[in-house]
Amino acid sequence: MAAYWFAVVATVLFSVFYGWHSWRRYEKTGIDRLMLTTSLIATATHDDLDREASGLRFLAHHLAVIHPRHHPARARRLLSEYQEVSPEVASAELIAPDGRVIASTAVPKGRPLPDFRQDARIWPSLERALAHPGLHIHRPIHGPLVDRWVIGFSDTVMGPGGRPRFLVTTPIRFGNFEALFAHLSLPSGLAVGILRSDDYIEGRAPVPRGQLAALLDRPQTGILAETLKRHPHAIQGVFSGWVSSDREYRYGVFVRIAGYPLVAFADVPRAQWMAQWWHRQAEIPLIFLIVALAFSGYAYRQVQVLAVRWEAEAARRADFLKNLATHDPLTGLLNRKGLYPVLQRAMARAEREGRLLVVGFLDIDDFKGINDRYGHAAGDTVLKTLAKRLERALRGTDHVARLGGDEFVLLIEGLRQKADLAPVVAHLKAALDGPFYADPREIAVRVSLGVAFFPLDALDAEHLIGRADRAMYAAKERAADDEPGWVRLYNHDMPSDPDARPDGLIDD
Numbered sequence: 027m028a029a030y031w032f033a034v035v036a037t038v039l040f041s042v043f044y045g046w047h048s049w050r051r052y053e054k055t056g057i058d059r060l061m062l063t064t065s066l067i068a069t070a071t072h073d074d075l076d077r078e079a080s081g082l083r084f085l086a087h088h089l090a091v092i093h094p095r096h097h098p099a100r101a102r103r104l105l106s107e108y109q110e111v112s113p114e115v116a117s118a119e120l121i122a123p124d125g126r127v128i129a130s131t132a133v134p135k136g137r138p139l140p141d142f143r144q145d146a147r148i149w150p151s152l153e154r155a156l157a158h159p160g161l162h163i164h165r166p167i168h169g170p171l172v173d174r175w176v177i178g179f180s181d182t183v184m185g186p187g188g189r190p191r192f193l194v195t196t197p198i199r200f201g202n203f204e205a206l207f208a209h210l211s212l213p214s215g216l217a218v219g220i221l222r223s224d225d226y227i228e229g230r231a232p233v234p235r236g237q238l239a240a241l242l243d244r245p246q247t248g249i250l251a252e253t254l255k256r257h258p259h260a261i262q263g264v265f266s267g268w269v270s271s272d273r274e275y276r277y278g279v280f281v282r283i284a285g286y287p288l289v290a291f292a293d294v295p296r297a298q299w300m301a302q303w304w305h306r307q308a309e310i311p312l313i314f315l316i317v318a319l320a321f322s323g324y325a326y327r328q329v330q331v332l333a334v335r336w337e338a339e340a341a342r343r344a345d346f347l348k349n350l351a352t353h354d355p356l357t358g359l360l361n362r363k364g365l366y367p368v369l370q371r372a373m374a375r376a377e378r379e380g381r382l383l384v385v386g387f388l389d390i391d392d393f394k395g396i397n398d399r400y401g402h403a404a405g406d407t408v409l410k411t412l413a414k415r416l417e418r419a420l421r422g423t424d425h426v427a428r429l430g431g432d433e434f435v436l437l438i439e440g441l442r443q444k445a446d447l448a449p450v451v452a453h454l455k456a457a458l459d460g461p462f463y464a465d466p467r468e469i470a471v472r473v474s475l476g477v478a479f480f481p482l483d484a485l486d487a488e489h490l491i492g493r494a495d496r497a498m499y500a501a502k503e504r505a506a507d508d509e510p511g512w513v514r515l516y517n518h519d520m521p522s523d524p525d526a527r528p529d530g531l532i533d534d
Contacts, residue, residue, distance in 0.1 A: 037319050041312055048307040053277075056299060057264055060279045064262075067218055068281040068290035075286055078179055078198070079161045081112060086181040086194045091521045094120050094128055094192060102129035105194075114198050116176045116533065123156055124147055128192065130170035145170060146436075155180050156190045163286065165226040166200055166242040175242060176201035177228060200229070200242070215298040217276075223287035225251045227271070234271060246270050248292055250280060255438040269293060277457045356406060357413035360427035365435060368425055369487045371478055372437050379440075383480040384447055386436035388416070388495035391472040391502060393432035404464035408471060411462055419457035421450075435491060436475075444515070451513055474501035483516050496520045 084106045094101035098120075105118035109131050119133035125143030133139055142148050145166060154457040155162040164178030176197035176460070212218065212231065220232030225245035233241060249267030257263055262281045269276045278293025328335075352364030358370060369385070376383035390396070390412070397405040409432065416426045416434060425437040439448055454475075462471045476497025484490040497516040504511035514520075 029053070033322065034319060037315055041315050044311060044315075045308055048311075049303055052303045052307050055278060056277070056294075060277075060294070061262065061281070063216075063218065064279050064281045064290050064292040067220075067292065068283045071220060071288065071290060072283050072285065075163070075283075075288075078196075079181075081108070081139065082161065082179055082181045082194065082196055086119075086183050087196055089120060090183050090191065095122065098129045102131065102135075103245070105131050108196070112196070115196045116172045116174065116199045118194070119171070121152060121195060121516070123190045123192070125152065130171060140170070151178070152180070152193065155182055156193055158182065159184045159190075162401055163222075163228070163288070164195075164197075165222055165224065165353045165502070166228065168239070168243075172197075175238065200238075215294050216292060217271075217294070218290070218292045219282075221246065221250060221254075221280075221289045221291060223254075223289075225254075228288060230271070237271070241271050249276075250278065250289075250293075254280070254289060263469070265293075266296070342402075354428045357410055357428050359413050359417075359434075360425065362427070362429050365425075365427035365429070366487055368427075369490070370439060371426070372439050373487065373490075376439065376480055381439065382441040382446075382482070384438035384441060384450075385478050385480065385490045385494045386438065387476045387478075387491065387498040388434040388436060389476055389498050389502070390432040396469060400464060400467065400469060404467070404469065407464040408462050408469060412458070412471070412473075413458070415457045416454070419429050419454045435494070447477070474498050474504075476501055476516065477513060478516040 033394060067248055085104065088104055092100050092104070095105075101120050101371045105120065109115045109118050117130060119130040119132070120128040122128055126141050127133070127139040128297055130139060142152055148170065149164075153163045154334065157162070159182050162178075162180045162182070164180065166175050166177050168175050176199055178197045180193050180195035182193045183191045217230065217232065220228040222228050225247070227241055227246060230241065248270035249265050250269065252267070253263060253265040254260075261281075262279065264277075264279050266277045267275065269278075276293040277296055277299055278291055280289050280291040282289050290436055298357060352361060353359065354361045372383050375381075390408070393405065393408075396408060409428075412424065412434070413428065418469055420426060420436065420438065423439050427435045427437075429435060438447070458471075462469045476494045476499070478484060478490050478494040478497060483493050494517045497514045497520060500520045501512055501514040
């Protein structure tokens with residue numbers, strides 16, 4: 027007992043230690059993989075932003091040469107040419123320091139140009155960009171000149187005295203910015219993206235279904251934003267907690283993008299990560315330990331109860347053998363040996379209660395012909411079907427037995443007079459008139475029934491069965507169209523048929 031419980035405690039402690047150690051190792055490996063993915067995203071984003079910045083500066087330089095405020099048509103042509111060679115650009119605008127649009131590829135010629143100073147969603151960001159020269163990346167916004175989500179890129183051109191001359195902006199379609207992640211083969215559950223320093227999402231893959239507006243239109247308040255506020259100078263780091271965009275607990279890493287107020291991140295759901303750890307690191311070893319522990323407990327218990335089980339098994343075997351000795355193996359009905367004790371008890375009850383006991387002897391007409399025409403397997407199917415129908419048709423107090431071959435004995439108890447047998451026979455006839463099938467042929471089956479009454483026709487079991495047998499042979503002699511003649515009641519004038527009678531049955 028002490029050794030067993032010592033082994034149990036040792037196994038449990040080892041399982042706990044192994045689970046903790048393997049989780050720590052898997053966590054470190056997973057964070058390294060996430061960090062590699064995030065670094066690739068940061069590098070790809072940095073290179074793409076550098077290309078956009080170079081193109082935008084080139085455009086701003088050419089616009090400065092032509093004095094666009096005095097030549098808006100030439101400025102619009104330059105903007106259109108730039109958009110044609112930059113398919114990711116949704117539109118291109120030239121904006122004066124007072125917020126008025128000088129030229130735009132999104133506004134058809136001849137239409138009035140908007141004044142962004144009147145748009146509270148856009149003007150604060152543009153005003154900040156006009157105050158500082160160089161490239162600016164704006165947060166995602168829907169519209170206003172194109173009916174889609176775009177990410178603004180702008181370059182401010184300064185004049186003498188450090189005063190802004192104009193601002194050129196080339197907003198990129200949000201879907202094209204997401205294409206930065208398209209070359210990555212993202213496993214299920216992994217989310218990657220770019221977060222601005224003001225906590226607005228600049229891009230994310232995948233976007234939660236039906237939540238694009240909620241994702242882009244408000245600053246993030248989850249664990250990543252909190253981690254960046256706590257560590258404003260960290261170049262890279264790890265975070266774990268509730269993510270506002272997915273509303274679930276996630277593990278992740280971040281890497282700052284050099285030269286831009288942006289952070290690349292990648293995160294996975296905690297539940298998925300733990301499930302992967304379980305399947306890859308812990309499932310087989312821990313299950314093996316648990317199974318070994320359970321098996322040892324089971325074996326220990328078996329040693330204690332083995333004797334009881336042996337006794338129960340011996341009792342079951344005795345019951346099985348007893349049942350096998352008194353029941354027919356094909357139909358499950360009582361056999362000849364099982365019938366006689368039941369018949370003796372039924373006769374005693376009938377004598378004690380002053381009732382009639384009916385002994386019926388039922389036989390299939392030309393059963394040998396069925397075996398010859400359809401085979402013995404079909405004959406066995408007919409016998410089993412007939413046995414089931416007889417059991418269903420009789421009352422709960424009645425009994426059915428199979429003596430052998432196609433011969434069945436029915437015991438019907440509790441009748442006050444012979445006339446009470448009529449409804450029982452009618453019910454029995456209705457059950458037996460249905461078609462018989464065997465693989466899947468329909469077989470015509472006709473039966474004959476002989477009936478003897480206790481105590482009117484005989485006072486002992488053998489004579490009762492023998493006289494019911496004689497009545498059955500009388501029923502077999504009926505004409506083919508004599509349907510009511512399928513059942514005959516015994517009378518003393520009936521001839522005997524000793525050749526057809528089973529061994530051990532007497533009729534006189």
